[in-house]
Amino acid sequence: MHLDPFELHRPTSVEEAVRLARELAGRCDYLAGGTDLLPNYKMHLNLRPHLIALGDVRELRGHSLDRVGAAEPLADLEADPEFRAAYPGVADALGEVATPLVRASGTLGGNLLVETRCFFFNQSYFWRSSLGFCLKADGDKCHVVPQKERCYATFSGDLAPAFLTLDAEVEVAGPSGRRRRPLSELYDAAGDGIRRLSLAPGELVVALHLPRAARGQRGRYKKLRVRPSFDFPELGVAVAGRWDERSVDRLSLAVGGVETYPRRFDELTSPLLGAPLTTDRVDELAEAVLRKVRPVHNTFLLPDYRRRMVAVYVRRALAEAREGGAAG
Amino acid sequence: MASPDRVSFRLNGQPVEPSCPPERILLDLLREELRLTGTKRGCDLGTCGCCTVLVDGRPTLSCLTLARLVDGRSVDTIEGLSPAQGLSPVQRSFVEHGATQCGFCTPGFVVTATALLRRNPHPSRAEIEGAIAGNLCRCTGYRKIVEAIEAAAGGR
Numbered sequence: 001m002h003l004d005p006f007e008l009h010r011p012t013s014v015e016e017a018v019r020l021a022r023e024l025a026g027r028c029d030y031l032a033g034g035t036d037l038l039p040n041y042k043m044h045l046n047l048r049p050h051l052i053a054l055g056d057v058r059e060l061r062g063h064s065l066d067r068v069g070a071a072e073p074l075a076d077l078e079a080d081p082e083f084r085a086a087y088p089g090v091a092d093a094l095g096e097v098a099t100p101l102v103r104a105s106g107t108l109g110g111n112l113l114v115e116t117r118c119f120f121f122n123q124s125y126f127w128r129s130s131l132g133f134c135l136k137a138d139g140d141k142c143h144v145v146p147q148k149e150r151c152y153a154t155f156s157g158d159l160a161p162a163f164l165t166l167d168a169e170v171e172v173a174g175p176s177g178r179r180r181r182p183l184s185e186l187y188d189a190a191g192d193g194i195r196r197l198s199l200a201p202g203e204l205v206v207a208l209h210l211p212r213a214a215r216g217q218r219g220r221y222k223k224l225r226v227r228p229s230f231d232f233p234e235l236g237v238a239v240a241g242r243w244d245e246r247s248v249d250r251l252s253l254a255v256g257g258v259e260t261y262p263r264r265f266d267e268l269t270s271p272l273l274g275a276p277l278t279t280d281r282v283d284e285l286a287e288a289v290l291r292k293v294r295p296v297h298n299t300f301l302l303p304d305y306r307r308r309m310v311a312v313y314v315r316r317a318l319a320e321a322r323e324g325g326a327a328g
Numbered sequence: 329m330a331s332p333d334r335v336s337f338r339l340n341g342q343p344v345e346p347s348c349p350p351e352r353i354l355l356d357l358l359r360e361e362l363r364l365t366g367t368k369r370g371c372d373l374g375t376c377g378c379c380t381v382l383v384d385g386r387p388t389l390s391c392l393t394l395a396r397l398v399d400g401r402s403v404d405t406i407e408g409l410s411p412a413q414g415l416s417p418v419q420r421s422f423v424e425h426g427a428t429q430c431g432f433c434t435p436g437f438v439v440t441a442t443a444l445l446r447r448n449p450h451p452s453r454a455e456i457e458g459a460i461a462g463n464l465c466r467c468t469g470y471r472k473i474v475e476a477i478e479a480a481a482g483g484r
Contacts, residue, residue: 001372001373002351002353002356003351003352003353004351005349005350005351006350006351007350008350008351008394008396031394033392034392034393034394035374035389035392038353038374038392038394039373039374039392042372042373051350051394053394053397055397098374098462099375099377099461099462100387100458100459100461100462101374101377101380101387101388101389101440101462101463102374102389102462104386104387104388104389105388105389105392105393229461229462230375230462
């Protein structure tokens with residue numbers, strides 16, 4: 001498959017990248033690892049005439065326990081035993097993203113911002129033209145929920161749920177400067193699904209910041225998929241927290257792969273604080289999360305199965321996090 | 329830095345500077361412009377690993393790499409991993425263990441395995457299986473591939 005022609009820009013600083021994106025408003029994409037964008041370009045999905053390659057922007061690279069550059073390859077995080085030990089749930093998620101070859105190029109920012117996925121979207125131009133294009137690319141209707149004018153494509157990143165449980169913040173650069181905000185606010189839950197991020201045009205995710213308290217918690221990420229390699233999540237459940245036999249001091253749970261946005265369920269986990277994490281309480285939590293999520297029929301596995309598996313994976317994630325103990 | 333319509337890099341140790349429009353994918357440049365057809369086009373979407381090459385020693389999916397972005401870097405293909413005469417230790421081990429059937433995926437496996445053994449000369453079986461999780465083979469069932477890499481690591 002050949003790509004349609006585009007102009008390639010290679011800025012060397014964040015400010016230059018953002019300035020270019022502002023000048024090319026609406027006619028450009030940022031390119032980091034390319035493992036998500038280029039397959040979509042090969043399928044003629046939402047092509048832009050300009051690509052701004054970020055590989056020469058040094059500030060976007062590198063990581064420590066406090067900060068991960070947005071263009072840091074996932075394989076470089078995975079290869080750092082100190083990082084893995086500090087954030088066991090993130091370590092799980094890193095090992096579950098696509099394949100080692102994709103992780104060698106694929107970046108943190110790319111996984112946080114990965115394009116949402118759907119049967120009717122991730123298809124060739126010919127396939128889509130045969131059925132009629134959809135809301136998300138070239139068309140004006142949804143084939144999954146035809147009576148609605150919003151897009152139900154599924155958020156398919158593995159790292160966002162894991163980082164959400166750790167209160168991570170994103171640093172975003174834009175025409176009006178830089179700002180930091182909670183990772184959860186990167187996703188625009190009030191959007192129509194096509195607009196699914198809260199980024200303004202041209203804004204660039206520079207880095208992810210982790211608070212000191214994020215380290216050394218129990219953590220686990222469990223991913224449901226058909227093949228244990230490459231496949232995007234049909235469901236991803238992340239948990240993190242601090243607890244022992246007597247009491248839960250902190251507990252956070254986030255789910256991806258079932259809706260348009262990764263979601264954290266503080267309203268369900270906060271009632272568990274201060275009491276022991278008994279099997280009954282875990283079961284109640286698992287069933288409560290199951291009742292909250294609304295997958296639709298747009299991925300390989302049926303939505304009812306994915307929904308029921310939410311409860312199974314919540315139980316497994318918590319059980320395994322308990323077995324694994326606290327790190328660091 | 330190459331002239332604007334070219335890309336300049338080291339290919340299997342030799343400097344090259346082919347013409348290259350921005351949208352040219354590295355896999356296409358290697359196969360169609362530079363005539364190195366050992367690197368295979370499988371899925372063309374990053375799923376199968378057939379197109380794996382080394383960029384600055386790192387296994388890279390050439391089907392998802394813009395050729396312009398290897399400017400100034402070093403690219404090694406399956407052709408470059410073979411010595412002038414005969415086979416590399418990994419290639420020889422694949423032959424001796426019958427780790428290839430139709431052979432289409434083999435260059436990708438050899439490149440991935442070579443990178444693994446350079447990074448980790450004595451991988452465990454689990455590490456081998458993990459490292460090749462991005463390479464698909466529809467013939468062998470993987471067992472002989474894993475055995476071949478294990479044997480190459482052991483110098484047998």
